[in-house]
Amino acid sequence: MTRTPLPGRVYEVIPAFETYLKGELRACQASWGPFYYTEAPADALGGLVFWNRNTWLDPFRVEFSSISEAVAVLRSIQRNWWPSLFTQFRRGALISAQLPPLSLKPRPFPWLLPDVPMGAWTLLAAHTMLASASAASPFPGGMIVFAEDTQEPPSRAYLKLWEALVRCRRWPGPGERCLDAGASPGGWTWALARLGAEVIAVDRAPLEDRVRAMPGVRFMAHDAFTLNPADIGPLDWLFCDVICYPPRLYGWIEKWLAAGICNNFICTIKMQGTPDLETTRRFAAIPGSRVVHLSHNKHELTWMKVGTKGNGSPEAALPPPPDA
Ligand SMILES: C[S@@+](CC[C@H](N)C(=O)[O-])C[C@H]1O[C@@H](n2cnc3c(N)ncnc32)[C@H](O)[C@@H]1O
Structure with missing residues (x-):
């Protein structure tokens, strides 16, 4: 198993606004599915990057030989890991099944968000994982679902x-x-x-x-x-x-x-x-x-x-x- 830190950041696209993210990043070192990777500092980009679903702040790449090895790497770092899969779904599901579960149930409001890191990972190939222990969004995969009130509010805003x-x-x-x-x-x-x-x-x-x-x-x-x-x-x-x-x-x-x-x-x-x-x-x-x-x-x-x-x-x- 090899684990290699990446010095840049990984940005996850909002599907409807991919062109905006590309415009903000101007150029990137690599892209995989919905992920764009750049080592350019914010100054070089003209400022922060806004049009993304999530930003992986400390990405690393892992070459692993078995499912249990991939699981062990993530578990050794922290509890919470969200699978952002875009390929290798079967292998991804096997890894996911061995990680602590994340609750996706709709949240009430008010809800006090736990102050714990929410990591994210994906597979680039059968034996290659990209992951980050911390991300800009505190929500799994950058998304939160609320227990909606469909009766009282006059709009969903x-x-x-x-x-x-x-x-x-x-x-x-x-x-x-x-x-x-x-x-x-x-x-x-x-x-x-x-x-x-x-x-x-x-x-x-x-x-x-x-x-x-x-x-x-x-x-x-x-x-x-x-x-x-x-x-x-x-x-x-x-x-x-x-x-x-x-x-x-x-x-x-x-x-x-x-x-x-x-x-x-x-x-x-x-x-x-x-x-x-x-x-x-x-x-x-x-x-x-x-x-x-x-x-x-x-x-x-x-x-x-x-x-x-x-x-x-x-x-x-x-x-x-x-x-x-
Ligand atoms: C997206 S809607 C707001 C929805 C609202 N937040 C909700 O939860 O139902 C935008 C509102 O801005 C109002 N608006 C537009 N220009 C305005 C202005 N100059 N001053 C006050 N309201 C304005 C419109 O009348 C419209 O009701």
Whole structure:
């Protein structure tokens, strides 16, 4: 058995956005199925890489002679390993069967994500494995499935908000003040009001009546971008899912950051046509923040900046996660 560390990173494509990843990487040293490998540092790429399902942070290659040898290599490193197979499915299944199981059951919300590394591996050939003990996404294969509520929320947009909050490991709690810009028909507002937060929901279109009637919800029929921080006052959380060009969102967010009266931000950067990489990089450069493609995002990215105050997550009160 030989194990060789690779000095670069492995990026896993989002099938619908493979061309965007290729554009970000410009050139890569190798590619295998849905994986692109590059040793170019972020600076050489012009910044971070956003359009990927997952980034393998410390990849290594293993040449192995038997299934049990491949299993032993992974087990010797940690418990959690997700199989991202694109070939060698039978051999992959045999390896997978000997690794500790990962629960794929739909998650409730709120759900406190366990703080344990989630590795990933694949087979390149019958005796060649590519793996990484740590990855940018904390979810197996970069995906999370929630136990959906198909009755109450007026849209499925709440799923990306849940995913962002789970990744942040915190969420608004009772009494926390939130602004939800571009709130209608009301999926995000519904999710926030359910947590007991106070929500100022702003949209030019109406909010669904049943969401508007939820305790803690106040609706403002208004252009979100003509609202200034002074009009709203101190906030614990600012959420924005407005459909607009990214520079418009950036300019508005700059005002809130300058005002210094909000601790936590989650905003969707909606792309119109070709992704606006320049503005995305400006968002990602805001200290203490990051931009990711959530598994519930479509032609959009999510900017998240979570501060130290305004944490309403009842972490201590949550039951321990059943497993990883
Ligand atoms: C993708 S939808 C939001 C969905 C919402 N987050 C949910 O969970 O149901 C985008 C919303 O942005 C609103 N919008 C677009 N431009 C706006 C603006 N300048 N100010 C406020 N809302 C705006 C639209 O009316 C639309 O309701």
